Amino acid sequence: MRTWNIDYPLKFIQLEKSHQExxxxxxxxxxxxxxHICTETPMPLKDEELILFLKFHHEIRAxxxxxxxxxxxxxDTQWLSNVFKCxxxxxxxxxxxxxxxxxxxEFHSKGKLHSVVLEDILRKEEHILYKHKxxxxxxxxxxxxxxxxxxxxxxxxxxxxxxxxxxxxMEKPGCDIYKMFNVADDTCKKSTRICFKFRFLPPHLMxxxxxxxxxxxxxxxxxxTEQGNNQVERVIALFKGTAVFELEKTRKLxxxxxxxxxxxxxxxxxxxxxxxxxxxxxxxxxxxxxxEEINKIxxxxxxxxxxxxxxxxxxxxxxxxxxxxSFAFTEEQNPExxxxxxIGTHMFIGEWSDVQxxxxxxxxxxxxxxxxxxxxxNKVFLTKMRCxxxxxxxxxxxxxxxxxxxxxxxxxxxxEINFAKMGMIVLNILADVLYDLLKKDTQNLRPRLDCDITFxxxxxxxxxxxxxxxxxxxxxxxxxxxxxxxxxxxxxxxLTRNELQHSRNFTLNDTRFNELKNIILDxxxxxxxxNKPTKLYSDHLNEIxxxxxxxxxxxxxxxxxxxEVKTEMAFEVEIEQQINxxxx
Numbered sequence: 001m002r003t004w005n006i007d008y009p010l011k012f013i014q015l016e017k018s019h020q021e022x023x024x025x026x027x028x029x030x031x032x033x034x035x036h037i038c039t040e041t042p043m044p045l046k047d048e049e050l051i052l053f054l055k056f057h058h059e060i061r062a063x064x065x066x067x068x069x070x071x072x073x074x075x076d077t078q079w080l081s082n083v084f085k086c087x088x089x090x091x092x093x094x095x096x097x098x099x100x101x102x103x104x105x106e107f108h109s110k111g112k113l114h115s116v117v118l119e120d121i122l123r124k125e126e127h128i129l130y131k132h133k134x135x136x137x138x139x140x141x142x143x144x145x146x147x148x149x150x151x152x153x154x155x156x157x158x159x160x161x162x163x164x165x166x167x168x169x170m171e172k173p174g175c176d177i178y179k180m181f182n183v184a185d186d187t188c189k190k191s192t193r194i195c196f197k198f199r200f201l202p203p204h205l206m207x208x209x210x211x212x213x214x215x216x217x218x219x220x221x222x223x224x225t226e227q228g229n230n231q232v233e234r235v236i237a238l239f240k241g242t243a244v245f246e247l248e249k250t251r252k253l254x255x256x257x258x259x260x261x262x263x264x265x266x267x268x269x270x271x272x273x274x275x276x277x278x279x280x281x282x283x284x285x286x287x288x289x290x291x292e293e294i295n296k297i298x299x300x301x302x303x304x305x306x307x308x309x310x311x312x313x314x315x316x317x318x319x320x321x322x323x324x325x326s327f328a329f330t331e332e333q334n335p336e337x338x339x340x341x342x343i344g345t346h347m348f349i350g351e352w353s354d355v356q357x358x359x360x361x362x363x364x365x366x367x368x369x370x371x372x373x374x375x376x377x378n379k380v381f382l383t384k385m386r387c388x389x390x391x392x393x394x395x396x397x398x399x400x401x402x403x404x405x406x407x408x409x410x411x412x413x414x415x416e417i418n419f420a421k422m423g424m425i426v427l428n429i430l431a432d433v434l435y436d437l438l439k440k441d442t443q444n445l446r447p448r449l450d451c452d453i454t455f456x457x458x459x460x461x462x463x464x465x466x467x468x469x470x471x472x473x474x475x476x477x478x479x480x481x482x483x484x485x486x487x488x489x490x491x492x493x494x495l496t497r498n499e500l501q502h503s504r505n506f507t508l509n510d511t512r513f514n515e516l517k518n519i520i521l522d523x524x525x526x527x528x529x530x531n532k533p534t535k536l537y538s539d540h541l542n543e544i545x546x547x548x549x550x551x552x553x554x555x556x557x558x559x560x561x562x563x564e565v566k567t568e569m570a571f572e573v574e575i576e577q578q579i580n581x582x583x584x
Contacts, residue, residue: 012053014041019063019075027079028072028132055539066142067536068528072135083129083136084145086121087113088167111169111238113146114162137163144211149236150218164214164238166207172240177257177320180222180237181244181270189276190316191269193323194287194352196294198309201263205297205307209265210243212293213258217245220255242320247286247443256286259320265294266323268316269351280350287311287352288447296534315339315346329353415507420549422508422516423500426453429524429540430493434460436531437486441465453497460490486530489523496520517545 018037022029038045045053054065054073064074074080100120106112118137122130129136140146146163173180183190220237222244237244247254247269255270267290269283291311298304314323318341327337327348335348434456435448441463445451461472468487470478476495479488496516500508508516524537531537 009049011043011045011049012056014043015045015050015053016057019057023075026128027076028074028128028135030072031070034073064139066139067538068532069135069138069142072132074139080139083125084140084143086125087140087145088165107165107168109171110235111165111167112162113165113168118163144208147211147214149214149238151236166210167204169238169240173242174224177242177244177259180224181220181255183270187272189271189278191271191278191283191351192316192348193266193268193314193318193320194283195312195314195323196265196290196309197312198263198265198307200307201260201265202304202307205294205304206241206260206265208297208301209290209293210238210258212297213243213245213256213290216289217247217256218249220244220246220252249443257320261321261323264323266314266320268320278349278351281353282351284352285444285447292448300535313348313352315341317342317346413507415509417549418508418510418513419500419503419506421544422496422513424544424549425520425541426493426497426500429537429544430496430520431456432533432540433524433527433531433537434490434493436533437466437490437527438463440531453493457490457494466490484522484526486526489526492519492523 015038018041022037035047035050038050051067054063055067057063058065061077064077064080100114100116103112103114103117104120106114107117118133122133122136137146141148144166146165148161148163151160178184182188221234222237224233224235241260243258245256245258246252247256251273253271253273253276255272257268257270259266267286269278269286271278294309298307311329313327313329317339322341326340329352335350336345337348338345431451431453432448434453435445435451438456438460439445442459460466466486468474468491469480469483469485470488472487472491474491479491479495496519499516521538521541524541527533528536528538
């Protein structure tokens with residue numbers, strides 16, 4: 001049948017009725033109990049059909065179910081809203097525990113949610129909420145109601161386990177943020193600011209962005225002197241509308257400053273290294289990450305269709321409160337610009353954009369250059385250059401979920417369609433899997449669009465953290481079903497990709513297609529648990545599998561493969577340069 005112009009399985013109707021009845025009695029139910037209810041309906045659902053039922057109703061906001069939190073399903077979404085409300089508007093609970101007053105004050109001012117405060121809140125509520133508190137806390141993390149920032153190991157264990165509630169952070173920086181971090185011209189180089197300029201900036205959007213950054217980077221520490229005494233307290237740099245993150249975990253010489261002013265989210269990098277040099281394109285990967293997260297928040301997670309923004313940039317010398325986002329990113333050749341705040345000209349480096357330095361700097365400053373009586377000295381510099389030629393598989397990667405559409409398949413065999421669909425799975429989903437895995441262990445990773453499976457596999461193998469059961473570079477024959485280590489799945493990705501790359505006729509029969517599909521389904525379910533992506537890989541996989549590929553897409557793909565190189569060729573060339581370096 002069809003409901004709201006969407007195909008709707010008849011089997012779902014009986015379970016949906018049971019869901020509506022059960023919701024009147026309890027707001028949350030165990031997955032196993034729901035399975036039992038399902039078996040008692042006139043048309044019982046299989047396990048995979050039940051999962052599909054839950055995903056569908058989660059999508060239409062009828063219930064709350066996350067595949068990586070599978071133990072419980074929240075039947076009553078209004079009940080969940082009330083749970084959120086008791087966290088973000090908790091002043092009525094202040095009299096619950098006198099001994100925790102200091103913790104409560106920290107919660108109201110800094111948004112810092114200690115476990116004892118959380119206990120006070122949940123105990124006051126109905127018994128069923130306290131009974132399922134662990135699941136509720138996990139769901140609140142999913143919705144960014146609470147966050148657990150990455151903190152330095154110097155913090156005690158109970159401090160590292162504290163949550164923060166972004167919308168409850170009321171404390172502003174006690175003084176100028178530059179002064180707090182001792183940012184001065186002789187101690188720090190400041191980048192230009194990248195500005196995300198909105199016509200209207202929803203207040204909660206910044207909270208969700210802070211949550212995303214807290215999952216990606218360690219939050220900086222700063223010393224604050226408490227009023228009434230001279231003791232300096234080390235706190236994390238999360239303030240109302242302002243946050244500072246460490247981009248270097250060990251040396252902590254590079255920090256990311258994120259602030260807001262009316263309808264603008266702005267970012268700046270603070271480089272504290274004595275010899276720090278800011279170059280073109282240096283922070284592009286950070287700009288790309290933040291842009292991607294903002295787009296997810298706007299389009300995917302909350303579907304705020306009326307929210308739009310433009311990326312601008314501004315002089316880095318200005319104080320954050322005076323930033324307006326004056327300059328647009330353009331391809332103009334002249335890097336010089338006039339700054340009305342400084343009443344002078346500056347050079348635009350392009351550190352946030354695609355602008356790259358074309359000059360290889362081999363010189364040293366006069367202070368650092370070693371003194372020598374020799375007139376000249378021959379030095380040899382070795383430069384490695386990676387050249388990548390992408391042919392047929394690049395075409396496949398462009399066929400994302402958005403370009404998949406129904407259409408007439410006249411003239412194409414089922415085997416050709418299978419090949420095209422598997423290509424989309426490999427180049428989109430499996431590449432995402434490896435990228436997210438590598439990102440966990442690599443700082444300053446290049447943007448996703450610049451990473452193919454060859455590069456990702458090579459980098460993961462270099463790290464040698466996730467070693468396959470049968471070592472690297474094996475064949476299908478030696479990988480057993482019981483080999484389910486992370487490295488084993490990385491090898492499965494490589495072998496699947498190679499199988500498509502080395503195909504001579506660009507076809508895939510049904511038997512092999514189904515074999516690979518089942519391998520990939522198991523693989524992405526394991527990576528759902530390990531990588532914890534915002535959108536489950538299995539959801540993306542099901543979207544591609546359930547939708548037909550248009551004839552035009554297959555035709556373009558085949559023509560491209562036939563006319564171009566069938567494999568991606570990557571090689572490194574060592575360029576040996578002999579340079580005369582003169583000494584005075």
